[in-house]
Amino acid sequence: MKESLREALERLLTLKGECTFQIFNDLNAGQITMTQLNYLKYVDQLHETTISELSESLNLSKPTVTETIKKLQRCDLVHKRQCQADGRKYYIELTDKGEKLAHMEQLSVVRLAEKITLELDEEAVQKLIEALEGLK
Known part of the structure; x- marks a missing residue:
């Protein structure tokens, strides 16, 4: 269980990193x-x-x-x-x-959410939301 959780979190963080990288590329901010x-x-x-x-x-x-x-x-x-x-x-x-770069983390999360909603069905997205809300 711990191993599959770690792997799932790695996939999630990799996706977020890709979103951040896309923003840097879009803004030509390398x-x-x-x-x-x-x-x-x-x-x-x-x-x-x-x-x-x-x-x-x-x-x-x-x-x-x-x-x-x-x-x-x-x-x-x-x-x-x-x-x-x-x-x-x-x-x-x-x-x-400059403003987009200053808000890059927020923009990256928005892109990640968009990517998740495109790749998962509505039920899986709802389960993810409920699971993450449990972290409060």
Whole structure:
């Protein structure tokens, strides 16, 4: 029983990994590092953040954060928007592509759910839902 559970979980995780890989390919994001992906998640969480605020949140120097933000700009994942009230201040915002990468885990789960519903009948999907709800 334990062996078949392990194998089933491996299949499920492999499917999720394939979904994640597809998202990376769809977004042409193969060159993105995990560190850069974490930056995108922070920018998404902080909303209208500046280099200084991001630097403080990440506990990194401003030059380090600035360099990574420049790389993310070149990859069309973030852009800077000038503050209307203070022209010296620039906000770092995600592009559509950056937002999709920041939410990649959620998108991957959506794709996995779609794949499961295509490959299993309704009764099997319902049993899976009930079994997973038991993990709460």
